[in-house]
Amino acid sequence: MRSIPVEGLLMSKPGKRGKAAGKTRYVFSYEPLGAPESEPKPDAAAEREARDDEVAEFLTQVAEVAFEAGPKGLELRSVDVASRTCSFRHTGEPDPRPLVRAGDPSAPPPQETADEPSGVVLLGSPSWAHLAHLVAELPFLFSFRGYGPEGGPELCGVDAPTREWADVLVEHRGEHWRVRVELEGRERPIEFPGMEIGELFGEGGYEKYLVEGTTDLLDAGI
Template identity: 45%
Template structure:
């Protein structure tokens, strides 16, 4: 079994008997993604890395790899606040040399922020699957079919900029059809 540990969770806001405190509905997909991004940022710094996000089930999985990535993250705006509310006013985009978990944090956050634009182009975000530090698949439903847009996390040449906008336009314009190999789109972001 080794020293690799998995952590699984599903998200529901605190409240009486599963009810959202002060609300009568579940958190939106945007709220869910932003909260997962926040946990990804805080946990990544401690060697616990996001592995999977399931939007429909509001579930996410973290893993504790046998060897933590000890590289320091570098962000376009310098140090990034731990508090999500303070971070909202800061450009927290990780620079290309940053560890993979920072790119995954940014990818999840930006997909959440730009989810409306994503939907306007007929694409629906289904899940994010990051089985390794090297890459993550953004699983998208478009045209009645699921597609995997593979995003490189390790060894990036440039930061991840506007991932939801780039993916949405690619699907909306039909460019994914020419780029896909067996349902996987490499280098889309």
């Protein structure tokens, strides 16, 4: 039990000259034994930051598993951010192409001096490697919520039904969108997809990249 003296009050009344007669009154409050003290609730920004950290850790783990499983013929199929789940498919036959990253001593001469950040998956690598790298880079999208006049989107997941391409699933201003990312036949490595998607929505005008015949698929060459 905890006692808290609030205040001692001196009540004076007339007495002899130079003296005062009075009494002291104490007021107490207490909490039952074992009752927790109330703690301030975290604000919305702190809660969002904590959630972003959790999602970033989840995506990093998914990417690591995808890099390990790809050479064995298990390729990433989907990622759902809300439920923190992912799925893989068994291809039956692993892609024979080797994974090559920028800065890797085994990189072929044309790529060896390429001006790419170390660790970027280079062209010619199997599609599962490009997909794994894409997932690992997506947490950067969180930094673009306040970007531009429109603000960046919220990440919902990734859908990769084929080796050819994957769709990054996002929500922006109450609407859901799919952002197409080619995995095969690319002309440049996947470097900063989170930044590119954040800028795409934040700057506005992204509707011009709507794929004909669809209502939610954007192909901006990411």
